[in-house]
Each structure stands twice: as C-alpha cells, then as structure tokens.
Amino acid sequence: MVKMDKEIEILLVEDNATxxxxxxxxxxxxxxxxxxxxxxxxxxxxxxxxxxxxxxTLKCFGPLVILLDLKLPRINGLEVLRRIKSHPxxxxxxxxxxxxxxxxxxxxESYQLGANSYIRxxxxxxxxxxxxxxxxxxxxxxxxxxx
Amino acid sequence: MxxxxxxxxxxxTVQTAREYAESIVETLREPLIVLDADLKVISANRTxxxxxxxxxxxxxxxxxxxxxxxxxxIPKLRELLEEILPKNTSFDNFEVEHxxxxxxxxxxxxxxxxxxQPPAKPRIILLAIEDITERKxxxxxxxxxxxxxxxxxxASIGIFREKIDGSVVLDANPKFCDMLGLTREEFVGQxxxxxxxxxxxxEEMVRLLxxxxxxxxxxxxxxxxxxxxxxxxxxxxxxPKLGYLEGGLQDITDRKQMEHKLNEAYQKIxxxxxxLEMINENLDSFAYSVSHDLRAPLRAISGFAQxxxxxxxxxxxxxxxxxxxxISEGAQKMGQLxxxxxxxxxxxxxxxxxxxxxxxxxVNDLVKAYRDVEPDRAIEFIVNPLGEVEADKEMLKVVFxxxxxxxxxxxxxxxxxxxxxxxxxxxxHIQFLVKDxxxxxxxxxxxxxxxxxxxxxxxxxxxxTGIGLTTVERIVSKHGGxxxxxxxxxxxxxxxxxxxxxRHVDD
Numbered sequence: 001m002v003k004m005d006k007e008i009e010i011l012l013v014e015d016n017a018t019x020x021x022x023x024x025x026x027x028x029x030x031x032x033x034x035x036x037x038x039x040x041x042x043x044x045x046x047x048x049x050x051x052x053x054x055x056x057t058l059k060c061f062g063p064l065v066i067l068l069d070l071k072l073p074r075i076n077g078l079e080v081l082r083r084i085k086s087h088p089x090x091x092x093x094x095x096x097x098x099x100x101x102x103x104x105x106x107x108x109e110s111y112q113l114g115a116n117s118y119i120r121x122x123x124x125x126x127x128x129x130x131x132x133x134x135x136x137x138x139x140x141x142x143x144x145x146x147x
Numbered sequence: 148m149x150x151x152x153x154x155x156x157x158x159x160t161v162q163t164a165r166e167y168a169e170s171i172v173e174t175l176r177e178p179l180i181v182l183d184a185d186l187k188v189i190s191a192n193r194t195x196x197x198x199x200x201x202x203x204x205x206x207x208x209x210x211x212x213x214x215x216x217x218x219x220x221i222p223k224l225r226e227l228l229e230e231i232l233p234k235n236t237s238f239d240n241f242e243v244e245h246x247x248x249x250x251x252x253x254x255x256x257x258x259x260x261x262x263x264q265p266p267a268k269p270r271i272i273l274l275a276i277e278d279i280t281e282r283k284x285x286x287x288x289x290x291x292x293x294x295x296x297x298x299x300x301x302a303s304i305g306i307f308r309e310k311i312d313g314s315v316v317l318d319a320n321p322k323f324c325d326m327l328g329l330t331r332e333e334f335v336g337q338x339x340x341x342x343x344x345x346x347x348x349x350e351e352m353v354r355l356l357x358x359x360x361x362x363x364x365x366x367x368x369x370x371x372x373x374x375x376x377x378x379x380x381x382x383x384x385x386x387p388k389l390g391y392l393e394g395g396l397q398d399i400t401d402r403k404q405m406e407h408k409l410n411e412a413y414q415k416i417x418x419x420x421x422x423l424e425m426i427n428e429n430l431d432s433f434a435y436s437v438s439h440d441l442r443a444p445l446r447a448i449s450g451f452a453q454x455x456x457x458x459x460x461x462x463x464x465x466x467x468x469x470x471x472x473x474i475s476e477g478a479q480k481m482g483q484l485x486x487x488x489x490x491x492x493x494x495x496x497x498x499x500x501x502x503x504x505x506x507x508x509x510v511n512d513l514v515k516a517y518r519d520v521e522p523d524r525a526i527e528f529i530v531n532p533l534g535e536v537e538a539d540k541e542m543l544k545v546v547f548x549x550x551x552x553x554x555x556x557x558x559x560x561x562x563x564x565x566x567x568x569x570x571x572x573x574x575x576h577i578q579f580l581v582k583d584x585x586x587x588x589x590x591x592x593x594x595x596x597x598x599x600x601x602x603x604x605x606x607x608x609x610x611x612t613g614i615g616l617t618t619v620e621r622i623v624s625k626h627g628g629x630x631x632x633x634x635x636x637x638x639x640x641x642x643x644x645x646x647x648x649x650r651h652v653d654d
Contacts, residue, residue: 018447025454071439100439102486104541123442123482124475125450 009035011066013045013080014098015073022125023067023098026132042075046083049090058089067135068115070099070106078109085114096135175275182272186211186228189271198278200249211274221245227257232272236261242279253280305379305396313339313353317391326379326398328372344368344376356385356392366399378403427496438489442482449478487614490545494618499539499625506533506579509544510568513551526555529567536577536646542622549615550581550642557585557640576628576645584639588632596632619644 010027014020020038027036039045043053045068051059053075066084070077077097084090096117097110110118117138119131169190172179178195180188188206196202201215211228212220223243231238241257256277264270299306305323309316316339324331327342334341343349348367355362361384368376383394452474456463463471507530514528536543551566558564561584569580588596597620623630623644634640 016443018450019443022446022450022454025450029457071436100442102438102489121442121446123445123449124479125446125453128446128450 009037009064011037011039011045011048011064013039013042013066013068013072013077015040015069015071019069019121022128023132026129027136029129030133030136032133032136041073042077042080045072045080046075049084056087058087064093065135066093066095067098068095070097070101070110078106078113081110081113081115098131098135172273178276178278180206180211180274180276182211182228182274184269184271186272188214195276198250198276199247216248218245218247224257227259228272228274232259232261250278253278254283255279302395305398307394307396309339309392309394311385311387311390311392313349313356313392315339316342323396326371326377326396327369333372342369344370352381352383356383360385369396430492430496434489434492437485441485445478445482445485449475449482452478484614487618491614491618491621494542494545494621494625497539497542499542501537502540503535504538504540504543506536506543506547506570509540510547510551513544513548517551517555521555524555524559524564525562526558526564526566529565531567531569533568533570533579534577537649538626538646539622542625546619546622546644547581549619553615553642554581554583554585554640557587558583559585561585572648573645575649576647578643578645580641580643582639582641587634587636587638587640589636590634593632593634597630 010032012020012023014023024036027034037048039048045066046053049060050057068077068080072080077099081095081097084093084095091114094116095114096119097106097115098119098121099106100121102120107118117135119135122128122131172181172190172192175192176194178192178198180191180195183189187208187210191203191206196206199215199218206214212225221243223241227238227241237258237260239258243255243257244252245255246252256279258275258277260273262271262273299320302320302322305320305326307316307319307323316335316337319331319334321331324334327334329341339349340346345368352362352365352367355365361382363382364380365383366378366380368378370376377398377400379396379398379400381394381396383392385392452471456468456471510530510533514530517526517528547568551568554566555564558566565584567580567582569582571578571580597616620630623646627647628645630642630644632640632642
C-alpha cells in the first residue's frame with residue numbers, strides 16, 4: 001500500500017498548462033531530474049497524498065517536496081496546505097507556495113498554515129527559472145529532511 | 148368767674164374729646180393699645196383683649212413686652228418702638244411674623260403714632276395691630292393661581308379639561324385651540340368629538356381612565372378646523388369626584404414624519420453601505436484574479452520567447468532575437484503595470500493599520516536592497532536620523548520604496564549619485580524628505596507629478612508606469628498628510644511628505 005520510493009519526488013500542484021510546462025523546462029534545465037508528479041487541482045493533490053480526498057491516512061511518504069499553487073479548481077491551494085500541515089505525518093513534507101498572488105493576506109495565511117516558503121511567480125522567465133532553481137537547490141539538495 | 152367758666156368749658160371740651168377718642172378706639176375692629184412714654188400700657192381696646200385672650204387687669208400698667216406671657220417681646224417690635232418711633236414719630240404697615248401662644252403663627256401689620264400732648268404732659272403712643280395672615284394667604288393663593296394660569300395659558304403643549312366621560316370640552320388653553328385652528332369659543336363647551344377622530348381609540352382611552360385613573364403618552368389623532376389630521380400624544384388624569392378629566396397633549400406629527408424620514412434615510416444608507424461593501428469585495432476578488440490570471444499569459448509570452456532563444460539559439464538570427472527580446476520586454480512591462488495598478492488599488496482600498504514604526508529600519512532595508520540590485524552603481528545614500536512614526540507599516544514601505552526607486556532611477560546618468568533621506572519635526576506633523584541629484588523636473592509640471600499615468604520623462608531609460616507617485620500620494624493623504632516636490636531640470640528633485648505627529652483617535 002505505502003509507497004516508499006527512495007527517489008526524491010517533486011509534486012507540482014498547478015492547474016495552468018503553460019506554467020506546468022515552463023516549470024518542467026526550468027527544472028530540466030537545472031538538471032533537477034527528480035520524478036515530477038503533476039496534480040492539476042487540489043483534489044488530485046490530496047488524492048495523490050492521501051489516496052482520497054477524505055482520507056486521514058497518508059499514502060505517500062517522502063522524500064518529497066510540494067510546489068503548490070494557491071488558485072486551484074475544486075479544492076484551493078490554501079485548503080490543500082491546511083490539510084497537509086494539520087496531518088501529523090504529512091506536515092513534515094516541505095511545501096513551497098508558488099503562485100501569482102502577492103496579496104498580503106495570501107502570504108500571511110500561507111505562512112500561518114505552515115508553508116515552508118512562499119514564492120511569487122515572476123513574469124520574466126529568467127527570474128522564474130532562477131526561482132525554480134533555488135527551490136530545487138534548497139529543498140532537494142541542501143535541506144536535510146527528517147525522515 | 149369768667150376765667151373759671153372758660154376753664155371749666157375747656158375741660159369739658161377736653162373731656163368730650165377724650166371720650167370721643169376712647170369710643171373710637173373702643174369700637175375699632177382692629178386691636179389697638181395705648182402706651183405711655185415708658186411703653187407701659189395705658190389701655191387697650193376690646194378687640195385687643197379678645198384677640199389676644201387677656202384681661203384689662205393683666206394688661207394695664209404693665210410693660211408692653213411683659214403682657215400675655217411676654218408674647219410681645221419681639222425683637223423687631225422693640226426696635227420699632229425704641230429706635231424708629233422716637234425719631235420718626237410714626238411707623239406704618241410694618242409686617243411682623245410671630246408665633247403667638249393662642250393664635251399660632253401669624254403675620255401682623257403694625258402701625259404706630261406718637262401722639263403729641265401739651266408740653267407738661269407725657270406723650271402717648273397708639274399701636275394698632277392688624278392680623279393680615281388670612282389676607283396674605285389669599286393674596287398668595289391668588290398670585291399662585293395667576294402664575295399657574297399663566298403657565299397654562301402660555302404653555303407650549305395643549306392643556307384641556309373635559310367631562311369625566313370625555314363627552315364635552317370644559318376648558319382648553321390657547322395652544323390647544325391653536326393646534327385645532329379653533330377659537331376658544333368655537334372649542335370650549337363643544338362636544339369633544341369636534342377634535343378627536345378615531346372613536347374606538349377614544350373609547351379605549353376613556354376605558355383606561357376609568358380603570359386606572361390615568362393614561363400616559365397615549366397616541367391619538369386630532370382633526371383641525373381645516374380637516375387636517377394631526378397625531379398627538381396625551382397624558383390624562385381622571386378626577387371622578389370633580390367630574391372631569393385633565394390632560395396635556397403634544398403634536399408629534401412632524402416628529403413622526405422626521406422619524407420616518409430619518410428611518411428611510413437610515414435604511415437607504417444601510418443599503419448603500421451594503422452595496423459599497425459588496426462592490427469593495429468584488430473589487431478585491433477582481434484585483435485578486437487580475438493579479439493571478441492576467442499574469443499567467445504574460446509568463447507564457449515571456450517564458451516561451453526565452454525558451455525559444457535558449458533551445459533554438461542556433462537557428463535564430465540577430466533580427467529574430469531582437470523581436471523575441473521585444474516580446475519579452477513587452478510582457479514584462481505589462482507585468483509591472485499590473486503590479487503597480489494592484490499596488491495603487493490596494494493603497495486606495497486598504498484600511499490603515501496603525502503601529503509605531505522605526506522609519507530608519509524601513510529605509511535602511513530598502514537602501515540595502517538597492518545596493519544589492521545595483522552593485523555597479525556608485526550611489527551615495529545619506530540616511531539621516533528618521534525616528535519613529537505612527538502609520539501603516541506596509542503602506543509606509545510603499546511610500547519610501549517608490550520615492551527611493553525614483554531617486555535611484557533618475558540619477559542613473561550621474562557619475563556620483565547622491566540620495567538623501569531626512570526628517571524634520573514640525574509643530575503638529577513630521578516632515579520627511581527624499582532628495583536626489585538626478586535629472587530633476589520642470590516646476591511647470593509639478594501638478595502632474597502625482598496624477599495617475601502622467602509621466603514627465605520620455606527617455607526609455609527612465610521607464611515607468613506613472614502610477615508610483617499617485618500611489619504614494621494616496622497613501623500619504625490617507626494618513627492625513629501632504630506631499631509636494633521641488634525640482635529643477637538637471638539639478639535634482641526634492642520630495643517632501645508629511646505625517647501627523649499624533650493620529651486622531653477616530654482614525
């Protein structure tokens with residue numbers, strides 16, 4: 001039942017196909033070749049992590065980093081974040097908010113809910129790439145996760 | 148013989164005169180006593196004895212103060228008899244209030260005369276005592292009645308008296324008659340129905356009066372002579388033994404209309420406020436989706452142009468590269484414009500969250516950020532002591548960020564850029580200054596500086612969206628401050644803004 005991939009995974013929760021493609025390109029370009037999972041909304045993300053939306057059992061154990069957009073169809077990013085960070089096991093998974101919003105209340109709420117980082121998607125692709133690179137570098141290489 | 152007869156005759160005359168005088172004294176209805184020069188009683192009339200319950204033998208020959216258990220030993224009387232009378236030979240209408248043993252508290256009116264006598268004979272004093280207690284009481288009653296009457300006549304509320312069953316008007320004051328547009332004659336003595344409409348309300352009122360004796364603030368309609376219906380409130384008391392009702396009433400028609408209008412206005416304001424709140428909420432979600440959804444396609448434009456350059460660099464010539472760069476730049480400019488517009492709308496909509504802010508920290512953070520971003524430029528930042536201020540931290544950051552960004556931008560062609568930030572404490576406000584030695588501006592256009600989308604520079608190097616200073620102005624004025632600028636072409640610019648030293652409590 002429980003997945004125990006030794007390979008580090010990145011879960012990208014992104015509903016926008018363009019952003020998904022750009023993120024993929026950026027990750028590839030910086031040689032971050034970890035297994036990339038795509039969830040296209042909050043429901044898919046929760047299903048991937050817990051098996052089903054209402055489940056209380058974590059199905060997917062790290063090593064893992066989640067890149068989470070906030071504005072998502074069905075279940076939004078903040079709700080996904082709340083579910084992850086209120087779960088005794090899942091809360092150990094680093095969550096990086098990657099969103100277009102720079103609204104103060106989104107940033108504040110994300111951190112209050114336990115987001116590990118908050119990055120605003122820049123319009124400039126070079127900056128976007130740089131941000132993705134930083135995330136990969138920090139969360140996948142430098143940061144030693146508790147297992 | 149002749150002389151003797153004369154003498155006898157004179158004595159006769161004197162005797163007649165005395166008897167005459169004594170009989171006058173005796174028949175006077177007011178108490179009167181005759182005193183000698185030593186204030187001893189020579190005699191008193193019958194009324195005196197009757198009134199003060201004494202007898203001649205207890206009185207005559209005694210000192211006036213001693214008679215009747217010293218009931219006349221009154222300081223005021225002593226003063227009158229011993230000091231005033233010898234000087235003036237009389238005193239008139241002197242009121243003395245005294246508690247007499249048999250009579251109780253009484254007000255007496257005293258009149259006295261020093262009667263001249265032949266030189267050889269001692270002088271005598273006539274003291275007349277009039278009990279005016281009753282007269283005073285009646286006077287006071289009449290006065291109070293008149294006062295009361297005036298009160299009723301001039302009252303600004305209607306006052307009336309009706310038969311106990313409410314059938315006939317017995318009396319009404321001018322105000323009530325005015326309210327009805329009737330003369331007193333047209334109203335008083337008439338059936339009550341002339342004034343009151345809604346008979347069922349009247350019946351209920353009469354029933355209440357019968358049961359409880361009074362009604363308070365009872366609302367009812369009256370009809371004026373011209374047929375107009377007015378609403379009044381009344382308070383009435385029933386006096387069954389006297390057979391009448393008495394009450395006062397006030398016209399509340401205007402008040403009710405006012406209340407109605409106020410209530411309407413209040414409801415309108417409530418609706419408007421709700422609408423405004425909704426519009427604001429919509430604006431918020433609009434701004435949110437603008438920030439989110441408008442930027443996504445821009446990322447695609449900029450991103451794929453870049454990806455194209457990166458992945459197919461070998462197939463792209465200079466001209467193609469130039470166009471791809473133009474595409475990226477355009478998208479980025481649009482992104483900046485969206486951000487600035489959002490910042491502006493946020494500054495306009497947000498409520499100020501006051502806190503005490505260390506201004507130097509904010510400015511130093513920004514300065515450090517510029518140094519990091521532009522490490523190659525030699526910019527001299529002079530940060531003077533900036534102290535603390537009460538303001539919204541995020542908004543103040545936006546203010547300084549915009550002003551410093553401008554200063555950095557407009558000094559780009561200076562070999563040695565110099566940007567100074569200062570503070571000056573004024574009487575009731577704090578004045579901040581951001582000064583640069585950049586390209587400055589023509590004072591002719593100073594009014595355009597803070598207007599949205601007004602740009603004074605056409606040079607590509609000084610690109611901007613024209614919203615920054617408008618946002619700054621909006622934030623400063625929201626805080627109750629002012630902003631202005633001085634400048635000269637090629638000689639730098641000074642931007643001043645103020646914040647109140649103490650914010651108002653109602654902020």
